[in-house]
Amino acid sequence: MQMITIKEVTTIDEIQIIKKLAHEIFHEIYTPIVNPDYVDYFIQKYQTADTIQTQIKKEHFRYFLLQFNDQNTGYLGVQLVKEKLILSKLYVLQSFRGLKIGKLALEYVYQLASAHRIPTIELMVNQQNKNSLAIYLKNGFQIIDSIVTFSPNGDSSEEYKMQKSI
Incomplete structure (x- = not known):
């Protein structure tokens, strides 16, 4: 039987796992659509x-x-800020996509927002990340802004700010 679980990170060892996953997944997703130097900058910064x-x-x-x-x-990764929950990170290794892991994680985000009585979920998605953009739109998120972010070396990333009321 296949089982998907969501486990809150509480230890340094688990943080190290996140760091390793981030490095692999960010390069899988973003290297084809943005400058690899920007990907490395983002990983090192966040x-x-x-x-x-x-x-x-x-x-x-x-x-x-x-x-x-x-x-x-x-x-x-989520951040609780005043009247909104920011969905900061939702990443799945390429070899595990299509198994409903992301869908279950998104449902978990909705539950977290409800449990904290937060009416709004907000996220940023790279405009070139067509798969993620389509998933968020399908799940009721709306584009509310278009933003360009820059790294210190001048590389940029065009993103949409998206929001959903629950």
Whole structure:
């Protein structure tokens, strides 16, 4: 029987797993659509073990490992900010996509928002990430803004800010 589980990250070892997954998944997804230097910059800025630990301890983030038959297959990161829940990260290894892991993780995000009485979920998605964009639109998210972000070396990424009321 195939089983998907979502496990909250609470230890340094689990943070190291997230860091390793981030490196692999970000290159799978983003290297084909943005400059690889920007991908490396993003990982170094937001997905090091120290950064993840700081996000959890000081910035109201919660991270979760997504597991398929006890194998770490991806991760989820959310941030609780005032009247909204920010879906910061939802990534699944390419070899595990299509198994409903992301769908279950998204449902979990809705449950988290409901449990905290938060009426709005917000996220950012790269405009070139057509698969993720389609999934979010299919699940009732609406594009509310278009944003360009820059790395220190001048590389840029065009993203949509999306929102869903629950």
